[in-house]
Amino acid sequence: MEARFNELLEGSRADISVRILGKDLNTLLDLQNSLKDTLHNIPGAAEVELDPIMALRKSTVVDIIPDPFKLKYYNISLPLFNSAVESSMSGFELGGYYEEEVRFPIKIWLSEEFRNHESEISNIGIGTEDGGMIPIKLLASIEKKKKS
Missing domain, CATH: 3.30.2090.10 (Multidrug efflux transporter AcrB TolC docking domain; DN and DC subdomains)
Incomplete structure (x- = not known):
């Protein structure tokens, strides 16, 4: 219950959230896309969405x-x-x-x-x-x- 409440406070409404941290934006974007593909292939995974975090956008x-x-x-x-x-x-x-x-x-x-x-x-x-x-x-x- 506490973990779910903390996720809600941090902005995620998903049942499961994954956070990838690092300094190299290109590596983070590659990992994000790879993880999305992997999660799509898990039986029972209904939705896989990427959080549109501004920090992960090239600008x-x-x-x-x-x-x-x-x-x-x-x-x-x-x-x-x-x-x-x-x-x-x-x-x-x-x-x-x-x-x-x-x-x-x-x-x-x-x-x-x-x-x-x-x-x-x-x-x-x-x-x-x-x-x-x-x-x-x-x-x-x-x-x-x-x-x-």
């Missing part, structure tokens, strides 16, 4: 690598820099509202069209302690590459 990632010397020059702390980048790219919860007893978060973030272009990302402003704004391109290197 383009943007690496924003702050330059500690430039951060120091502009008197911007690394936590402040990280917070600004995270808010822009992943969103920031401003608050929430309730409808009956359900709370709905209110979030802001850059639109996807801006998050997918290095030139737009490079112009995101990072606030300074004296009220100024410094674009990311003066504080960090930005690399867009395929995740594989």
Whole structure:
């Protein structure tokens, strides 16, 4: 009973779940497909589904690598820099509202069209302690590459 409850908390509604962990995405995808084929051949197996986990998808990632010397020059702390980048790219919860007893978060973030272009990302402003704004391109290197 406890194991089934834990599976429900983790997002699986299946009677049996298999989790494959590792660092090499290509190996994980190969193992996932091989396991799916194997499980389909088990007598009595009614359904075999793959969980569409975002981490297992090949995609383009943007690496924003702050330059500690430039951060120091502009008197911007690394936590402040990280917070600004995270808010822009992943969103920031401003608050929430309730409808009956359900709370709905209110979030802001850059639109996807801006998050997918290095030139737009490079112009995101990072606030300074004296009220100024410094674009990311003066504080960090930005690399867009395929995740594989």
